[in-house]
Amino acid sequence: MKILLMGHPNVGKSVVFNRLTGANVTESNYPGTTVDYSKGYMRLEGEDVEVIDVPGTFSLEPKDKAEEVAVKMLEKNKKSAIICVIDSVKLERGLYLALEIIEEGYPVVIALNMWDIAQDKKIRIDIDKLSSILGVPVVPTTAISGEGIKELVSTIRKAAPVEIGRILKRSGVV
């Protein structure tokens, strides 16, 4: 099993990656730091698991070279679990990518990163509700200070592919 970290540019994927693997990927406060992917290993229940920090992408229809790399990585690693890192302040935009990945049939865990900033901006997100609609684990994180990372790791095993039709049903669209 491999774990891919995916998300928009500048949502803190590299920070999450560093937290998970203890590697030295430099995080920058501007989009597009990770133009190449980086690999590392994390301990998951006594096992070494490969983690890949995928370049930031807005959707699975690539618009620049970094995004192309991201989509190719996803296609190449059919058997991996995805940690989808979403900026809590821009939940809707992040969900778009998450849904695309879910539709492709990958098991997904959602990390609502930059949780602290969402709190500052008085944005409240009902984690349990979101998790139950989507049927995937949702964990609030503040990677820069390390909050929520432990919980994130412990939920990775719970990730399973979800049928998009069921999400539609649960959300009340159908």
Add this chain to the structure above:
Amino acid sequence: MRNKIAYDIGRVYLAILGIVAFSFGAAEIMLSITGKELEWGILEMSGDFLAWRGLILLFTGLFYMVSIKNFTDIHQQAKAVMASVMIWIIAGMQIFGMIMGSIPGGEEGGWFSSGENFLAAYSAPYIPSLFLLPFSLVVIYYIYRLRRSEEREREA
């Protein structure tokens, strides 16, 4: 009502600070255009980048003055904060340069500077921003107090 007075005092303070900074800036620009330097008591307007420092001070003065209008608006307060930050950049770099210049012994001396030369590096005259530095700190303290009292008001 207490706030009203606090605002008025603050505005007068900012106006004066703004005019002073603006005049210093204008003077520095004029000097650099005419290629002159000025040393007057403990104040000097000379050195590298004189025109740039003048330009920045000019804008600092403008920021302070502009911020007076609608000072209760947070965006106006932000202008006063940034004006202070700009003064810190100039003054801070000047102090940093003094410290860095005071330590080595120079071409003739030993490895490190003698006590006398060390102190000489810090002696007057100083550039205008150094004089403005303490006054710009007051602005930050004032705005900090203002925010605090506004928050308390909102909660009440």
Add this chain to the structure above:
Amino acid sequence: MELTVDERWDLIDKISKQTITFGRYSHTLKDAIAEITVKPLTGIPIAIAVMYGFWSFFGAFAGFFTDGFFVKIFDEHWLPWLQKVFPGEGGFLYYILVGDPTADNCFEAFGMLTSGLFVAIGVVLPAIIAFYLFLIIMEDSGYLPRLAVLIDTILHKIGLHGFAIVPIVLSLGCNVPAVTATRTLETKKQRFMMATLLAIFIPCGAQLGMMIEIIPGYVGFVMLYLLIGFFVTGFVLNKIIPGRSPEILMDVPPYRMPTVRNIGRKMWMRVKGFLFVAIPFVMLGVLLVNVLYWWGVIDWLADILEPVLSAWFGVPKETVGPLLAAFLRKDLAIAQLSAIEMTTYQLITSVVLINLYFPCVATFAMILKEGKEGGCKSAPIFLLGSLATLVATVFLFGGLLHLIWIILGVA
């Protein structure tokens, strides 16, 4: 089952209505500051102040180490000692390692152990550290993307957009990571333009450090000249290269306090890169140039190229040596220039020539690699295009500078 784009957004709309509530949110001071740093009227003065801060910091920091200590260590202690104890004066090994036995400073000696070490450690290392320290703080605080927004309009005139500021600023440190950073630009055209412009016009931190050491009073002029060249060439390239330059939506992150840990870690990674990559190149450069001198190759080349150099650029024929060295390390080449006898104006022209002239080998390799990434077919075109632009600009801007000196009556 896959959804269409609209269905997906409908679904997201449904989900977010059930899960997100927005509290009453009033602008904080942080938001207000974030706003005024991107609005041109207030943002440009602030940007000027930040640039001023950068420049003064760079000068004070690098001056402290280089002029305050390293010049003394190398010129008064290391060089005389080496000249005294190193055996075989006049021999090949002495020439390569120590250089000129009569030199009284480490710029002129030009041996691997004298100029090579002095340039790498005494001059360039402090400059690199100063530059990266400031850059990292700008990156981590979130100021850099705001600078990108500010400069967006200007860069659009040459077919790039605001985010091109990231490779531009990076390349003031080193061109190599800057070329990699061009990958965030959307189209092949933009990537080609950016990589080419960077390699030609933007001096790296090592060059900057050397320039401040050698022509302290004229660095501003040289930078301005290069900047004008950057925009003029960009403008022309934008007109003649086919392809699109699309608009980009930029995401500006919130301001954050940089953490000491992250600054330290990044700093170490970048300085490590310099220590293990640049220093061997400097040494290799000195070695190569010295060997070529020893065999008389450089004198021979100098005689052949003299007409071009003195008639077109107005510089002495001895600059051939530095121009060769510039292919390996540009900082080294500038150090070498200082040992050649010429007028200040010729020196400025030579420094500009070295800036414009062929990118250093590391950057060159990087451009080659980036060209390849765009598909095998485009690699030669990418490279040839870059080279053609390079030759044109060297002759144009080098000659133009000569012309300026002639008009001013100083050449």
